[in-house]
Amino acid sequence: MSSTLLRVYPSELKIPYEVKKQRSCCMQLTNRTDQFVAFKLKTTNPRKYSVRHSCGILLPRGSAVIDEVTMQAPMEMLSDHHCKDKFLVQSVVVQDRATMKDFGPQLFTKAPGRLIEEFKLRVVYIAANPPSPVPEEEEEEDSSPLSEVVCGVKSSSTFDVADRCIGASAAEPSCAEGTSVISGLVGERDYAVDKNQKVQQEMELLGESRSSQQGFSLMFVVLVFMSSVFIGHLMNEIKV
Numbered sequence: 392m393s394s395t396l397l398r399v400y401p402s403e404l405k406i407p408y409e410v411k412k413q414r415s416c417c418m419q420l421t422n423r424t425d426q427f428v429a430f431k432l433k434t435t436n437p438r439k440y441s442v443r444h445s446c447g448i449l450l451p452r453g454s455a456v457i458d459e460v461t462m463q464a465p466m467e468m469l470s471d472h473h474c475k476d477k478f479l480v481q482s483v484v485v486q487d488r489a490t491m492k493d494f495g496p497q498l499f500t501k502a503p504g505r506l507i508e509e510f511k512l513r514v515v516y517i518a519a520n521p522p523s524p525v526p527e528e529e530e531e532e533d534s535s536p537l538s539e540v541v542c543g544v545k546s547s548s549t550f551d552v553a554d555r556c557i558g559a560s561a562a563e564p565s566c567a568e569g570t571s572v573i574s575g576l577v578g579e580r581d582y583a584v585d586k587n588q589k590v591q592q593e594m595e596l597l598g599e600s601r602s603s604q605q606g607f608s609l610m611f612v613v614l615v616f617m618s619s620v621f622i623g624h625l626m627n628e629i630k631v
């Protein structure tokens with residue numbers, strides 16, 4: 392039977408069944424109306440079950456959690472998990488600002504002009520230790536060559552990654568980090584090329600200076616030799 396005053400969840404109470412162990416479950420009650428609503432829980436087997444907060448008053452559009460619906464520890468194993476036990480949730484509209492001081496058995500006594508709604512829940516036993524599911528076979532590892540993934544795009548070269556990250560948002564950390572690393576690599580490469588060019592220029596200048604110095608020394612020797620010959624020839628003519 393559906394209820395217009397309360398929403399009851401779940402629609403059935405699933406309690407794990409285990410020999411010599413107490414088990415509990417919970418339920419939630421929600422007031423669907425803009426009025427104060429009183430509720431009370433009953434069961435067909437009160438010796439077997441205990442309920443914490445079995446009654447109360449819900450504020451308009453308010454809710455409450457019945458966190459301990461406890462089944463006493465069973466002493467024998469069942470051949471099946473079929474259960475005939477049931478719970479009943481009764482609800483009725485009460486006066487505004489009502490408190491538990493106003494709560495009493497008379498609230499749920501049928502009277503002219505008083506609407507008492509009822510919602511039935513059946514108890515369902517479930518296995519306390521359900522068998523673990525059979526593990527699925529692991530997928531075969533991909534034998535394809537690994538490649539670096541940046542910004543969700545596969546790339547085979549570092550500089551290709553830089554091109555593909557251009558235009559990506561700076562808020563994406565993977566793109567920002569990839570771009571900064573690549574910028575550093577490009578800067579180091581340009582610095583090495585520039586350094587190499589400077590070294591080559593210095594070597595060329597050094598070679599030119601050495602060749603000019605060697606040419607000057609040879610010319611000086613030739614001049615000294617020619618001067619000596621000329622002076623010697625001049626001296627011989629004077630003696631004659």
